[in-house]
Amino acid sequence: MNGANDFIKSIKKNSTGISADGALIWIETDPIAIVDACDACIGKGGAFDSAFAYPSSNGKDWTVAYLFRVPKLENIAIVWSHAKQFYSISGKIPAAMWDERKMAETSGIRFFGLSDTRPIVIHPESYNLLKGKVSASLPKKQKELYKTDYAFRGTEKEGEFEIPVGPVHAGIIEPGHFRFHVTGEEINKMEVRLSYLHKGIEKILVGKPLDKAFPIIEQISGDESVANSVAYAQAVEMALGIAVPKRAESVRLLLLELERIYSHLADIGGMAMDVGFYAVSARFAALREEVMRLNEGVFSNRFLRNIISIGGAEETASAEEIAALVNDMRSISEELSRIEDLALTSSTFLDRVFLAGRVSKEAAKELSLVGPAARAAGVSCDARKHLPYGAYKTNKVIEHMAENGDVLSRLLVKINEIRESVRLIDAEIAKRVKGPISANIDNKLRNAKSGLIGVGICEAARGSSTFFLRTGKNGTIDVLLIRTSSFRNWRALEKAVMTNIVPDFPLINKSFNLSYSGADL
Amino acid sequence: MREFLAFFEKPKSDIISVDSESQQIRELAAFLKKRPRSLFSRSIAVRMIDCGSSNDVEIEEGLANAPQVDCERFGIHFVASPRHADVLIASGPVSINMKTALEKTYAAMPRPKAVVAVGDGACTGGLFKDSDYVFRSGRVDEIVPVDVKVKGNPPSSYAIVLGILKAGAAISKKR
Known part of the structure; x- marks a missing residue:
């Protein structure tokens, strides 16, 4: 030290x-x-x-x-x-x-x-819908916040137009509001307004028993169910001093990497979809559905839910089923290579993604971006490598980076990360870790002191998420504060769309593929 | 007396509950076999709105378009604007910040129209029914009338497709 x-x-x-x-x-x-x-x-x-x-x-x-x-x-x-x-x-x-x-x-x-x-969580226009006991308990100063309408940054130049978009968008997507400022086609400025999906996750978790919080944690963001659960479990394990058995760590790694694979496949397919390259996007969608079915076949849940627990994981897959994953990984990476060739040899596709939606290295550092968004701009930030946890302590992760910070860089980083995930899964399965899958935690939970603090950081598909926990009496949650990767990265979108044209916005948005629900909590 | 009558007038919603995925595929097949020819049985324009779900329901809706499920073969296509839509599929629980958007989206749809509540949050409020930041109990039918409820956390793509087809049948009756 x-x-x-x-x-x-x-x-x-x-x-x-x-x-x-x-x-x-x-x-x-x-x-x-x-x-x-x-x-x-x-x-x-x-x-x-x-x-x-x-x-x-x-x-x-x-x-x-x-x-x-x-x-x-x-x-x-x-x-x-x-x-x-x-x-x-x-x-x-x-x-x-x-x-x-x-x-x-x-x-x-x-x-x-x-x-x-300006308020960021509750919208002034829906303040009067708040349930009585909450609005009554708010201090007077805070009520003032909601008295005036949300003030967007106005137009500045002559000939500049505002385009309001959302909360309900054209595609199959979550709600958020974007306010573009354009002269002609070029975007001068864009402002993001979120929190349409705010449902009070941090509030509703207060007072819950530590081991009963997982169903709610999994509702933070559907395709980050595992990463958020692991981050929460790690926070609790740090607070109570619980050691996780080796086999549980091994299963956690498999789950995390499978989640990364299906999440990234959706992103890349979505990028192809948004430039109108349906041959590629349909094949990515098919591959993704295959991975989701694999999830259900092996771990009994398409979203890999109900598996992570405090001190380990639930016993859902047999050793044979897990060993058989190696074959599935091989077919995934073969199909990925085939589609990748199809996409990256198309000059029209490359023309759309190359240098679109750039985030410079300086901007990525300034906004402290995480995940593929930062790595595509050349900022090293993989929590699996820098703050290794669980099975990542023994499996060294190779961090894939790019320089340009454009849509193509993010696409390439994500493709490489799928390959890396496949490699990690193969390497972990080859170790054939044996032993108990869960630590005995009943005693520690029951005798947990109040005021213990734990921090859990876990690298989700979109970047590292942080959970901050303080325990209450009798093994309950007193404070659980959550910062997801999406919350950290949304502001990058504001930078990325500058000087691009409005029709490229869906593509740039998809290249980040941030979770609205994860940011709104 | 009026209250008594109102009880009967209240639109009854069809409930599809979760079971195994194979069960849902069988149910879908059975429905397709006996569905009557009507105006909305083979071409249904769908608008989705997420009123507060985690993105799991949206992922399943997106995967209904994947080649394995391919909802377009049943005549279901997702449209960009509620003004083009016959059926609204809403996931929940409805947060207070999305309540107005849901009302406006529903109002923008041409008649006759139907609504499908997708997911436990939209049907019952789910885990969030006591949260202070969802509208009342978070159910979609507190704000707009619901014709079909598809339960599940999240329901599979097949169940969502079945829900939309049943909503299509419900519109035909409304005409």
Whole structure:
């Protein structure tokens, strides 16, 4: 832990107390020094991950915690402070803007210097539909937020038009609103407005027993069911100090990679669909349906749900069924190669995807993007590699990168990641891990103390998701705060569409394929 | 007395509940065998709206277009605008932020029309019926009349196709 000491030493001058407990580095600061401490974390190679606000244990204040991934230490640094008012860090770290807006709205904390204070979770026009007890419990200052209509950024130049799109879009897709500013065909600016699907997941989880939360966690985003469940399970396991058996880790890896495969197949097929290349998109759709059926055949659920549990996984697939996966993986990668040839030798297809929807490396770093979106722009950020967990500690992941940050780069990264997933599944099956699939957790759950904190990070298909947990009495959830990969990446879309034409928007949107439900919670 | 009558007038919705996928395929086949020829039995324009589901229902709706299921062979095609649609398929639970959008989408559809509630959230409110951020209990039929309910978390593509075909039959009766 020599590196950790260096890291701590360099941040020490901004903090009032530092503790490191193996997996987390806690950096306590004054509310005033929080900006400098966060800046120092970025300067020391940390990447902004997420920000959470929860009631302090003293019952009066709010605790605000900024999480940074520190790849060189394989560790997470948490800068935290408790007060009622804070200084906003989003002036120095623009990635934190949406996080701070959300914290300001949901907790009523005031952030000095936060340039955008528009509500992000509840829409002012639907505020009067809130159930009575919630709107009555809101402080007066927060009610003010919902009195005025949501102010979109207006047009600036002469001859500029606004195109409002959504929430109900043309395709089979979730709801979100996009406001384009165009002169002619070219997009000058685009603003995303989400939260149409906000159903209060973080609120409804409060008070639930720790082991009964999975059905709700799986509703965060259907095609990230496994990744979110694993991230949650890891948060609980860290908080309660549960060791996961090797075989459970192995099954988790298989599930995570299968999920990545079917998720990426949908993205690539969707990109072909949006440029009108139906021969390719139909074959991707067929391949994806095959993988979904494989999921059901082996693990009894098309979305791989109801398998992950705290301390391990459920026994759903026999050893023979899992061993037979190798053949399925071979046929998947063969079919993938055939379709890939079909797509990447078509000059009209390449013409549409090459240099469309670019996100520069600087922008990707500034917005602290995660997942294939960041890797396509040349930013290394794979949680499986930088913060290895479970079976990824022994299976080294090769991170596939690209430079351009355009639609083609994201497409190639995703194709390569499917291959990497196939390789990982093959390698893991070859190990034939044996033993129990679940740790005995009944005792630990029943005797869980309140106030324990756990952080779970898991790389989903769209990037790493972070779960922040504080336990309550008798093994319940007191606070569970969630930052999904989609929430972090949505703002990249605003950057990517600049100077592109409006008809390319569906293609660019599909190349990110972010989850609306995952961002709205 | 009026309340008594209202009970009978209340539109009854057809419920398709989840079982195994093979069961749903059998049910779909049985329905196709005996379905009567009518205006909406072989060409149904469908508009989907997601009012609060996780994207699982949308994935299954998308996979209804995949070559294995291929809903177009039953005359079902997804259209871009509610103004072109005969059937609305809504997934839920209906969040407060989507309530107005659902009302407007339904109002924009030409008559006669039918609604299918897809997924446990849309049919019953599911896990979120007590949440403060869904409209009342989150059921779609609290906002627009529902003709067919397809239960499941999520229901399979076959069940969704069956739900849409049953909704087509329901419109024919409304004319």
